[in-house]
Amino acid sequence: MTRVNKKQVVKILQPLDIAILTGLYEYRALSTEQIMRRYELSRWYTYKKLRILRNSRLISTHPISGYLVNQNRQGSYHRISETGISCLREQGVPVERRADQLRINVRHLPFLLSTNDVMIDLEAYGWQMEDSRSVKAKLKLNRGANVQGMLKSPRGTEYLFYMFLHGVGMKNLMKVSSELMDVSNSNYILFAKSAASYKTIVEHLSTNTSIIVQCQSLKVFPYTFAKYYLRHFEDEQNVMRFLENYEVYDLSFKTNFKDTRKKIYDGLERIIRHEGEEKYLVNLLDTDLVKIYNVRQYRKEMYEMDGRKVLLITTSMTRRMHEQLLGEIHHVDYLEIDSRELIDYLKAIQPVTSI
Template structure:
């Protein structure tokens, strides 16, 4: 019996081949979630056809004695198909190979791509990022995420047991890449576990790490949920809080850098700051503002309290970072509320 092959190439075939070119290797589950979210079995049939056509190859990698997952990568014939259909290709299949040591690292980055790409985010992998920003091949950065408004964030994934030397390397990479004005200025760190968050914050503060953009540190799972939501998009955020039903009413753009806006909350004008992303540069801006209150009052400037948008499990962390002050109040959004603000796939 003849093996089923691709008779006429379809857009979804090309999308899969292009993803394998851009991200080098993907598991069956990752391809299913991105390209076949509503089909449990068709993904295997499609991958068989691509493999029988000689366009992809599949191999299994076992870890710790467990049965290995199927991983898929492009062949030179697959790259030829992309080129025939108008895609620009620079690398041959051998240049896309990934060592088993790097596979876990790449798997994390590709998981984030799979989760965020339907919600308006683009991702560039670590290889392309290092090339664009003249970084070292051994650097820790996982790649960049590009929002729907074109803002580019270098991103890292910190495992629960991230070694101290690797934590220090992440801090140093961010400093080196953001200095001089020609590199990345926005960064997002996805941390697995509260300890990794605290350790990164400690090292960043110890080394006085500052960027001209943002420096966000978020729990891995929560961070993905937040970036899927409208709250993470500046235009959508503004529309949400301009709604008459909102308990916070957007009044005007903020006169203070890094604060979202001037808003009305419980009959009071406040500065509204979205800290759901735990942007350490916003934390620093709030602290600088609080230190400046006495001077503002001496010169007759009208001080406003700061309303911090947080989440119940994050509030303790945010209060610890900001310190106690009667000039700070908090608005908590539940995890369920944040999840309910998820963007419609493809809307951004």
């Protein structure tokens, strides 16, 4: 007699089952690797858990292939089913959308998975995300707008953000530029998934003064570096503590600091001591184009009256780009941080919250 193996199914929903289903509802799609990282599961147990959820018709699984840069299969992603949503509702989880409303357009999938990857890395460090659908509705943008959502830092700063994959067409970049002008938000983060796209974005937007002057910050990040930087360095006080390792000491906190030269220039509020000199500090680890614009406004005649140089914090990965943007300004010193050492430092920072 042939023995028939019964498929394992969920008999009673466990807390982990509810957590995974809730994550798939909130994020719309998560790859196998993302689920493994987000819920701190072993690879073997992740595959087993997903198989049981799939056998129970609570989720569906789809290949990631055919529409990313590499045409080969790149693993699988998972979506919650209508049955899964019904189970969440029975558990008291607030759900409003149906499964078909959570469906992802094939062309939008790589942007969504990249966005979710950032959020999985940042949420344990106190960041929150509002997805693109919610942001577009709130800002009254059309459905075709490129904005990927809004990130809220642990300090409460809200950043609209954009994701650029390996190739950046000028038509798409012009569309994003138009959105930046129309939305008139204060803070933006642009993620670039390749060195070429990073360079293209910075070169294009750094000359667009009309966009820059209406922003408080316009940060352009290499994608992988951003996921480490934003864990800890969105708070400039943490940057200052790190820079003490390079003998850069903050003087701005001294309320009794009296100096007839002291004058507040846009973006040059922080005074530090470096190599025996007082300088203005500008942290360009985040390639904030607003900061670059402000440094360019600190002209030679201002420097000659004030006497303080600008110390720019850069990395071995981005220094050349920063030098090109500020090449004609000679009252600037560069402190170059080795990119690998910086990432190792940020990797060691422990999360402050848990999921």
